[in-house]
Amino acid sequence: MLNGNIAALLYLTSGVLFILALRGLSSPETARQGNRFGVIGMAIAGATTLLYQLPWGFFSFLWVLLAMGIGGSIGVWRARTIQMTAMPQLVALFHALVGLAAVFVAASALYGPQGFGLGLPNSIHSTTLFEMSLGAAIGAITFTGSVIAFLKLDGRMSGNPILLPNRHAINIGLGILLAIFIFAFIATEAHFVFWLIVLVSFALGVLLIVPIGGADMPVVISMLNSYSGWAAAAVGFTLSNLALIITGALVGSSGAILSYVMCKGMNRSFISVILGGFGGEVAAPAAGEGDVERPPVKQGSAEDAAKILLAAKRVIVVPGYGMAVAQAQHALREMADILKSKGIDVKYAIHPVAGRMPGHMNVLLAEANVPYDEVFELEDINPEFPGADVAFVIGANDVTNPAAKTDSSSPIYGMPILDVEYAKDVLFVKRGLGSGYAGVENELFFRNNTTMLFGDAKKMVDGIVKALG
Amino acid sequence: MATEIDPQLLEKIQGAAQAARHAADTAQNVADQIAVGASAASGGAIDPFMFRLAIFALAVIVGYYVVWAVTPSLHTPLMSVTNAISSVIVVGALLAAGIDESVGEGSSIARFFGFLALTLASVNIFGGFLVTERMLSMFKKKG
Numbered sequence: 001m002l003n004g005n006i007a008a009l010l011y012l013t014s015g016v017l018f019i020l021a022l023r024g025l026s027s028p029e030t031a032r033q034g035n036r037f038g039v040i041g042m043a044i045a046g047a048t049t050l051l052y053q054l055p056w057g058f059f060s061f062l063w064v065l066l067a068m069g070i071g072g073s074i075g076v077w078r079a080r081t082i083q084m085t086a087m088p089q090l091v092a093l094f095h096a097l098v099g100l101a102a103v104f105v106a107a108s109a110l111y112g113p114q115g116f117g118l119g120l121p122n123s124i125h126s127t128t129l130f131e132m133s134l135g136a137a138i139g140a141i142t143f144t145g146s147v148i149a150f151l152k153l154d155g156r157m158s159g160n161p162i163l164l165p166n167r168h169a170i171n172i173g174l175g176i177l178l179a180i181f182i183f184a185f186i187a188t189e190a191h192f193v194f195w196l197i198v199l200v201s202f203a204l205g206v207l208l209i210v211p212i213g214g215a216d217m218p219v220v221i222s223m224l225n226s227y228s229g230w231a232a233a234a235v236g237f238t239l240s241n242l243a244l245i246i247t248g249a250l251v252g253s254s255g256a257i258l259s260y261v262m263c264k265g266m267n268r269s270f271i272s273v274i275l276g277g278f279g280g281e282v283a284a285p286a287a288g289e290g291d292v293e294r295p296p297v298k299q300g301s302a303e304d305a306a307k308i309l310l311a312a313k314r315v316i317v318v319p320g321y322g323m324a325v326a327q328a329q330h331a332l333r334e335m336a337d338i339l340k341s342k343g344i345d346v347k348y349a350i351h352p353v354a355g356r357m358p359g360h361m362n363v364l365l366a367e368a369n370v371p372y373d374e375v376f377e378l379e380d381i382n383p384e385f386p387g388a389d390v391a392f393v394i395g396a397n398d399v400t401n402p403a404a405k406t407d408s409s410s411p412i413y414g415m416p417i418l419d420v421e422y423a424k425d426v427l428f429v430k431r432g433l434g435s436g437y438a439g440v441e442n443e444l445f446f447r448n449n450t451t452m453l454f455g456d457a458k459k460m461v462d463g464i465v466k467a468l469g
Numbered sequence: 470m471a472t473e474i475d476p477q478l479l480e481k482i483q484g485a486a487q488a489a490r491h492a493a494d495t496a497q498n499v500a501d502q503i504a505v506g507a508s509a510a511s512g513g514a515i516d517p518f519m520f521r522l523a524i525f526a527l528a529v530i531v532g533y534y535v536v537w538a539v540t541p542s543l544h545t546p547l548m549s550v551t552n553a554i555s556s557v558i559v560v561g562a563l564l565a566a567g568i569d570e571s572v573g574e575g576s577s578i579a580r581f582f583g584f585l586a587l588t589l590a591s592v593n594i595f596g597g598f599l600v601t602e603r604m605l606s607m608f609k610k611k612g
Contacts, residue, residue: 071591
């Protein structure tokens with residue numbers, strides 16, 4: 001059996017290694033090493049616990065191996081086979097697992113406190129009971145919230161916000177109920193009250209995420225990331241485990257920062273995102289005012305686009321979620337390769353909320369072998385649009401809409417956008433003339449220097465590649 | 470008769486071991502408090518909870534600075550790796566899985582939840598680190 005102090009020291013070590021793991025992500029060069037620090041930290045934490053629990057009963061150990069074998073193989077299988085476009089769903093599902101694991105660990109500590117050094121059943125310290133109920137509650141909210149987010153991201157559930165009547169009142173009511181149950185639990189340590197806490201939290205998780213629309217998913221997924229961290233931290237407090245406390249704090253603040261970055265990328269307040277109701281999956285196509293006079297749009301073919309691209313010296317590609325849906329990233333890179341071979345400069349511009357989770361576009365481009373030093377963030381690339389000959393917008397819309405700067409009545413007013421309007425020519429690859437998630441029409445479509453390339457993003461880019469070659 | 474006494478004896482021994490462990494834990498807490506008390510004007514009546522809180526608060530601050538330093542292009546790997554490391558909750562699952570069955574009436578339930586948690590956390594540990602590695606290996610420089 002491992003000495004308690006040495007165990008604490010080892011847990012601290014793994015906490016520090018986790019900090020180094022995140023630190024590594026400050027640059028793509030050090031990122032993989034960072035990930036390895038994370039693996040080592042996890043191995044230390046696991047091994048420490050196993051040693052601390054010596055001697056293991058034969059069957060207990062067998063069960064541990066079995067559980068790790070089952071879980072591990074599922075994890076390896078998912079990690080190997082998951083498509084990069086489906087990363088947001090996978091991450092949502094992983095959040096759900098952490099949340100549920102937190103609930104189970106809290107339950108386990110309640111039923112068998114001896115095993116955790118928390119005293120005997122029915123005499124658990126009230127601080128511990130508080131931490132336990134907090135861990136279970138946040139974990140349960142994370143679980144059902146993430147499951148809903150997964151269903152929405154995976155298209156198994158409509159991305160439209162589902163707005164229950166009086167939903168704010170219901171949520172507040174459930175919140176109060178939750179607080180009452182937690183107090184009751186601390187006072188009585190009754191097992192059924194614990195499960196009431198879990199049940200109410202499950203309901204809260206569903207109700208919190210259901211009203212949030214598809215366009216706000218990057219915020220939701222970051223927020224749930226944060227929640228899973230706070231749940232882990234609360235369990236860490238319960239078990240007095242340094243590795244868990246440190247990790248929970250890291251993950252919690254990481255998710256919170258990402259939520260903030262995403263909100264800023266959409267110029268929305270965190271509160272308004274949480275309150276929900278914004279951005280249906282298919283914004284009603286200009287409902288009621290569909291007959292408003294529009295100037296005609298200039299429509300082009302793949303051949304027209306190829307001609308415009310070949311005449312350019314500097315091209316900036318603006319990929320959006322539409323590119324991911326059509327799996328057009330590989331064809332896009334092929335197109336860029338041909339252009340580069342003809343001496344044309346190609347760069348990529350990524351909006352902070354492009355895709356369905358933070359940094360999603362970067363991963364998709366990296367998967368298609370686009371070098372990361374050709375990919376730029378909004379602040380770095382915007383000054384370059386006036387000098388660009390072509391802005392090639394593929395599967396993006398709202399993030400290029402100048403109405404965000406000029407029209408104070410627009411729902412996206414104030415959102416930072418990519419200044420594609422300043423490029424000499426703008427090519428839009430789009431399925432149709434519909435408006436984006438925000439349900440706002442993009443005036444760029446009707447400009448003289450804009451050519452609309454209607455069709456499936458992948459087929460269109462394939463066509464351009466053929467026309468270029 | 471001997472077969473009936475045996476389990477009782479076993480229980481007693483286990484009880485004693487348990488008590489020893491508790492005593493050690495208590496001693497540890499007392500030692501912690503004395504160490505702090507020596508320098509604290511309050512006389513050392515500080516709950517160990519406060520130390521955990523201090524570590525937590527500092528870790529939040531460290532997290533804040535470290536995460537702001539992460540390049541936005543790696544935000545997806547950041548999320549998957551934070552996911553992987555949060556499955557360090559596995560330590561709780563392992564503690565639960567190792568609970569001695571004869572310790573108390575709730576122990577088998579506790580162990581059952583421990584195994585469930587262990588399975589879930591294992592999905593995350595292996596899946597999370599692997600998928601992060603897979604993504605990071607895609608990020609390449611020009612040429």
